[in-house]
Amino acid sequence: MITWLNRLVDHVDAHLTEDLDVDRLAAALGTTKHHLRRMFSTLAGLPLSEYVRRRRMTVAAADVVSGNGDLLGIAVQYGYGSAEAFGRAFRAVHGVTPGQARRDGGPLRSQPRLRFRLTVEGAAPMDVRIVSRPGFRLVGHATRVPLVHHGVNPAIQEHVAALAPQEHRRLKALGDSEPHGLLAVSTDIDPDRTEGTELTYLHGVAVTPDVTVPRDLDVIDVPPGSWAVFRAAGPYPQTLQAVWAATATEWFPSHPWRLRPGPEVVAVLDRADDLSTATVELWLPVEGG
The missing domain is CATH 3.20.80.10 (Regulatory factor, effector binding domain)
Structure with a gap:
């Protein structure tokens, strides 16, 4: 299970500009969507959808601050149909609008890439x-x-x-x-x-x-x-x-x-x-x- 959770994290980072097809990915990992989402949220402490949003906005922030392209183009690149929708998602993660981040350089909040590890303790039999x-x-x-x-x-x-x-x-x-x-x-x-x-x-x-x-x-x-x-x-x-x-x-x-x-x-x-x-x-x- 730890292996396919880490493969899930790798897939998310490799496809941040695309919609995440959880059904197809779960099948490829040899599990089910239900089990995948439930185990991820329990072990990571946040829902899979929220992790994807935070990672997407973390990477998008670099494009916003660097000035590479207009804000609408960045919004479309990350799967948003309008600059307004992208702005709402950006502000929900970073607390500032893309325009403010581009002008002032921040503040920005980063979602680190997760890595799951299994710690074996065995102190309390179940x-x-x-x-x-x-x-x-x-x-x-x-x-x-x-x-x-x-x-x-x-x-x-x-x-x-x-x-x-x-x-x-x-x-x-x-x-x-x-x-x-x-x-x-x-x-x-x-x-x-x-x-x-x-x-x-x-x-x-x-x-x-x-x-x-x-x-x-x-x-x-x-x-x-x-x-x-x-x-x-x-x-x-x-x-x-x-x-x-x-x-x-x-x-x-x-x-x-x-x-x-x-x-x-x-x-x-x-x-x-x-x-x-x-x-x-x-x-x-x-x-x-």
Whole structure:
């Protein structure tokens, strides 16, 4: 995985004036667009699209400051249809317009070229199993929330708190399939995992296809497939967020499995009364192996 991430970075720099065809590039690297974008954003700390924009504007700044050609010509060279569109992108990265940069020589912000390296530590073994599941359904109460990378997500906290205690009991009684227990389900996630983008969050349970679902509940149909299941215990949600990061930095680079599109499911197996600590399982849809 580290090898094809570095090949991706090389490709980006070699084709900064062209549109990046992620589908074709992922196929050439022997992976999928979904896995490529998700692993890049997790390991690099920024979405692939944002890295491309920053690198493109870093290199374009040299042409702007050097005075090589008019600004419209530079804009077209880097794939922008107008000087105005190029100016907005340039200002978003550098904080000044191309005209100001040409006149004053800056200030300019540089995005260094990334290079990925794998550091093997092995200090904390990961508790993970691979399971193959037939199709099932996730049912419960869904809402749209912003993606939060660290700490408690206030929108999710508010959504769950608004459910009456008897509703939690009703959901638990309805569940008859693995993953067991009350579930925190995230789906329709931005492929680049950009913080602040919206996703669908469902608080509910897993049921087999033949269960009659009450009409007041939302339903997510999950097709058959393989899942990597990571178990962890500790402060919540910090431990869960640390496990997700570790799947990208430690587990996926050393295994042939790759992420596939689908919901990400958290099963809370045990918890403190105030949910300050918990034992959880993170279910990630995978393929390959």
